[in-house]
Structure formats: structure tokens, C-alpha cells
Amino acid sequence: MTSVSFPSPSESISLLLSLLSIAMAAASNTTQVSADEYLHRPSSPAASLATSLSPTLVNKSRHTERPSLKLRIPSGASNILNSVVVNAAGQSLVYSISSNSKHTTFVSCMDNVEIATVQWDRSSPRMVFRHKKIKCKAWLPLTGPQNEYMPVLQPLMSFQVESDRDPARSRVFTHGDAQFTWTQGRSSGHLIPANRPGLSVAQWHINSRTDELILEIFQESPVESDLLEAIVLSVVLLRSGRSLGDSPEDILLSNRGTFFRTYAI
Numbered sequence: 001m002t003s004v005s006f007p008s009p010s011e012s013i014s015l016l017l018s019l020l021s022i023a024m025a026a027a028s029n030t031t032q033v034s035a036d037e038y039l040h041r042p043s044s045p046a047a048s049l050a051t052s053l054s055p056t057l058v059n060k061s062r063h064t065e066r067p068s069l070k071l072r073i074p075s076g077a078s079n080i081l082n083s084v085v086v087n088a089a090g091q092s093l094v095y096s097i098s099s100n101s102k103h104t105t106f107v108s109c110m111d112n113v114e115i116a117t118v119q120w121d122r123s124s125p126r127m128v129f130r131h132k133k134i135k136c137k138a139w140l141p142l143t144g145p146q147n148e149y150m151p152v153l154q155p156l157m158s159f160q161v162e163s164d165r166d167p168a169r170s171r172v173f174t175h176g177d178a179q180f181t182w183t184q185g186r187s188s189g190h191l192i193p194a195n196r197p198g199l200s201v202a203q204w205h206i207n208s209r210t211d212e213l214i215l216e217i218f219q220e221s222p223v224e225s226d227l228l229e230a231i232v233l234s235v236v237l238l239r240s241g242r243s244l245g246d247s248p249e250d251i252l253l254s255n256r257g258t259f260f261r262t263y264a265i
Contacts, residue, residue: 069217071232076213077206080239084109085215085232095229097236104240106233115229118237124245129233130226137246140171140234143181173234175227182238189238191231202231204239213239 070088073080081099086092093109104118116129118136125136173180179194180201191202202217215235217223237244 066218067220069219069223069228071215071217073213073215075211076239077208077211080213080236081242095232104236106229106236108229116233120242125242136237136244140173140182140237140244142246143170143172169238171234171238173230175230182234184238189235204235 071094072086072088072090073083074086074090075083081097081104083097084093085095085097087094095115096107096109098105098107102119102121104120105114106116106118107114116127118127119125126133127136127139129139169185170181170183173182173191181192181194183190183192187208188205189203190200193199193201200218202215204213204215206213213235215232217228217231
């Protein structure tokens with residue numbers, strides 16, 4: 001019978017220590033990677049996609065926020081023809097609007113200069129704007145199917161704005177060589193450029209609790225003073241509650257008048 005010899009306790013301990021040392025060295029060689037190698041190693045397609053999307057998702061609100069200029073018209077909901085236009089903080093007068101039954105005067109408060117005067121005492125109201133006479137209906141003509149636009153809005157707001165929107169009240173707004181469309185409803189409006197129908201460059205809405213009209217003009221670059229004046233004036237006309245001379249009622253009365261005059265002859 002062959003005898004089996006076992007290592008002594010001291011030999012066993014030495015053997016275990018040797019095996020443990022070899023195992024630790026092997027593990028170190030397989031897992032240790034330099035910082036440079038870690039940063040530049042190829043990543044999986046899923047990791048690459050997550051990396052490319054992360055900045056957009058994290059900064060989504062930053063990308064959708066657009067710089068803007070906000071103005072407030074304290075009594076703009078009920079009496080915009082006799083009101084003032086102030087900055088967002090309500091601390092600085094920008095424009096004043098005063099009216100009687102015949103005229104509306106639009107004045108810049110910064111230099112006390114009259115910007116426009118609207119003459120209501122005629123069948124087709126006219127105005128003097130920057131020293132030029134023009135009919136209101138020619139300055140803000142009604143839109144047709146070819147230039148009627150609907151702004152792209154957030155899904156939660158789209159139904160409300162669509163139900164509030166009145167295509168019959170939309171008008172073309174021209175400034176220099178640029179053409180826009182005011183799409184508006186009972187309590188809000190959007191100014192849409194003809195060459196970018198999905199982008200709103202200005203908007204107004206009514207705060208029913210305070211009787212304020214809030215006008216917001218989006219400005220990727222500083223707004224020129226003449227454009228700002230024109231936008232504010234257009235909102236005043238649109239919210240005046242008075243006819244610009246081309247409403248369906250005006251056209252009907254005009255046609256009736258023509259008929260009676262022809263009949264009399």
C-alpha cells in the first residue's frame with residue numbers, strides 16, 4: 001500500500017501565498033487601463049447614441065427658449081385706445097395712446113414724438129404714420145388663403161389656440177421688404193413671417209385677471225425702433241374694436257350705397 005505524504009503546515013501556507021500572488025497579478029493585468037486608453041476606446045453604438053442625445057435632452061429648455069422683449073398695456077384688454085405701453089417691470093413708459101371719437105394719437109414717451117395719428121371719422125379710416133398718409137385697411141390688409149398661416153405651438157396649447165383663432169380677422173403686416181401675417185383670435189395673436197410660416201416673431205395675449213395685454217417680441221438680435229413701433233401700432237389697430245374699412249359689414253354697406261346711388265340715377 002502506497003503511502004501519501006501531505007505538505008507540512010508551513011509548506012501549505014507558502015503554497016497558498018504563492019497562488020494568491022499569481023492570481024492578484026493576473027487580475028491586475030486584465031483590468032488596469034490607463035486614463036488615456038479609457039477616454040479614447042471605441043464605444044458601443046448604444047453608448048454613442050446616448051452621448052449624442054444627452055446634451056440636447058439636458059439643454060432642451062435652453063434651446064427652445066428665445067430671447068424676447070416684453071411690453072405690457074395695463075388696460076389693453078378693455079380700452080387699448082386710451083392706455084399706455086410699459087416695460088415688463090411696469091416701471092418705464094414706452095408709448096402712450098390717447099383717443100376720442102375721431103382720432104387716436106400714438107406717441108413715443110422716450111422723446112415725446114408723435115409716431116402716428118389715426119383718423120376714424122370716415123368710412124375708410126386713415127392714418128399718418130411716419131409722416132405718410134395711408135388707409136388703415138391698406139396698411140393691414142385682410143389675408144387670403146394664399147397667405148394665411150398657423151403658428152407651430154406646443155401640443156397642449158394647439159387645441160385652445162385653434163379654437164380661439166379667427167381666420168377672418170387675420171391681416172398682412174409688411175415692414176420694409178419683409179411680409180408677415182397676424183393670425184389672431186379673441187384673446188391672443190401671433191405674428192408669422194411669410195418666409196418661415198412655422199415661426200412666431202411676436203405674440204400677444206390677454207390676461208383676463210388684470211385686464212392687461214402682454215406683447216412679446218422675440219429678438220434673436222436687437223429690435224429696431226421702427227419695427228417695434230410698427231408692431232405695437234398694428235396691435236393697437238387690431239385690438240381697437242373699430243372697423244378698418246374692410247370688414248364684411250363695411251363691404252355690405254358700401255355695396256348697398258352703390259346700389260341706391262345707381263338706382264336713383
